[in-house]
Amino acid sequence: MSNQTLRIAIPNKGSLSQSASEILREAGYSQRSDSKQLTLTDPENGVEFFYLRPRDIALYVGEGTLDIGITGRDLLLDSGAKAEEVLQLGFGRSRFRFATRPGTVSTLADLNGRRIATSYDGVVRRFLEERGVDATVTRLDGAVETSIQLGVADVIADVVETGSTLRQAGLEVVLDPILDSEAVLVTRAGAALPAGFEVFRRRLEGVLVARTYVMMDYDIRDERVEDAVALTPGIESPTVSPLHREGWVAVRSMVPRDGAQKLMDELWEIGARGILVTDIHACRL
Numbered sequence: 001m002s003n004q005t006l007r008i009a010i011p012n013k014g015s016l017s018q019s020a021s022e023i024l025r026e027a028g029y030s031q032r033s034d035s036k037q038l039t040l041t042d043p044e045n046g047v048e049f050f051y052l053r054p055r056d057i058a059l060y061v062g063e064g065t066l067d068i069g070i071t072g073r074d075l076l077l078d079s080g081a082k083a084e085e086v087l088q089l090g091f092g093r094s095r096f097r098f099a100t101r102p103g104t105v106s107t108l109a110d111l112n113g114r115r116i117a118t119s120y121d122g123v124v125r126r127f128l129e130e131r132g133v134d135a136t137v138t139r140l141d142g143a144v145e146t147s148i149q150l151g152v153a154d155v156i157a158d159v160v161e162t163g164s165t166l167r168q169a170g171l172e173v174v175l176d177p178i179l180d181s182e183a184v185l186v187t188r189a190g191a192a193l194p195a196g197f198e199v200f201r202r203r204l205e206g207v208l209v210a211r212t213y214v215m216m217d218y219d220i221r222d223e224r225v226e227d228a229v230a231l232t233p234g235i236e237s238p239t240v241s242p243l244h245r246e247g248w249v250a251v252r253s254m255v256p257r258d259g260a261q262k263l264m265d266e267l268w269e270i271g272a273r274g275i276l277v278t279d280i281h282a283c284r285l
């Protein structure tokens with residue numbers, strides 16, 4: 001490992017903060033125990049963490065002040081910073097959508113002349129400009145849903161996760177989603193990847209794969225092994241080992257966590273027995 005410390009920006013609060021710390025912990029990095037702590041050095045792993053507002057993270061990385069960051073795709077795009085997405089992290093998923101009072105907007109052209117409130121004005125202005133829509137965009141810091149009731153806006157564009165905030169405000173989503181977002185790893189656009197980056201990425205990827213897959217073990221008769229392996233092809237190829245019992249083999253293979261139960265039913269149907277599923281805690285593939 002290089003002697004240079006990798007400087008990493010991560011969310012200090014909000015929707016991404018806890019999950020970002022969790023994935024880093026699972027990847028073997030130290031994380032702060034006090035939510036007021038601003039930085040944390042992990043010399044063992046050659047990294048230093050800076051706890052920052054998720055909205056500012058792409059800017060620090062784009063300027064080259066910090067090497068890597070974890071932020072939301074929507075925040076990255078809104079910032080206009082010279083940072084680029086290098087890995088999807090699978091948490092902090094949301095959709096960015098227009099919403100309004102029922103029955104007011106059904107086509108993009110209906111947005112012409114409307115007042116649109118949002119906390120993501122960079123994304124919204126670009127979206128409208130690219131489609132030739134002429135609307136007035138107002139940037140609000142939060143609680144955007146209330147702006148319609150208060151007469152400040154006709155339409156909002158906001159993050160929708162469960163949709164419960166919109167329902168409470170008596171609003172409904174309209175038009176196709178503007179974008180799908182999740183937490184992403186960002187680096188400076190167009191610059192060489194910083195020293196130590198590959199190790200960091202491999203560790204995070206290892207956690208993501210370990211979360212997505214489970215290990216499946218089962219025993220099956222020799223003559224059905226090809227059918228069984230077709231169901232559980234694994235990533236490279238399944239391990240098939242002889243059993244003491246004549247005519248039987250043991251198979252071990254990584255399978256997607258989603259659908260593992262259905263796979264167990266199918267394996268049972270073709271004669272597999274002793275089917276076991278275990279969690280994978282970390283891996284390098």
Ligand SMILES: Nc1ncnc2c1ncn2[C@@H]1O[C@H](COP(=O)(O)OP(=O)(O)OP(=O)(O)O)[C@@H](O)[C@H]1O
Binds near residue numbers: 015093162
């Ligand atoms: N329910 C949600 N509300 C807001 N942001 C969410 C939600 N689910 C996922 N996200 C994502 O989290 C990021 C926004 O996080 P940020 O910390 O800036 O706002 P927040 O979670 O609304 O916190 P706060 O409003 O308290 O500052 C975006 O990438 C967004 O897509």
Ligand SMILES: O=P(O)(O)OC[C@H]1O[C@H](OP(=O)(O)OP(=O)(O)O)[C@H](O)[C@@H]1O
Binds near residue numbers: 143145162164165
């Ligand atoms: O679809 P939902 O699950 O309801 O989540 C989306 C809502 O959550 C966020 O608001 P937040 O609570 O962060 O308040 P804010 O508007 O002050 O940022 C976001 O801005 C939406 O209002």
Ligand SMILES: [Mg+2]
Binds near residue numbers: 142
């Ligand atoms: Mg918010």
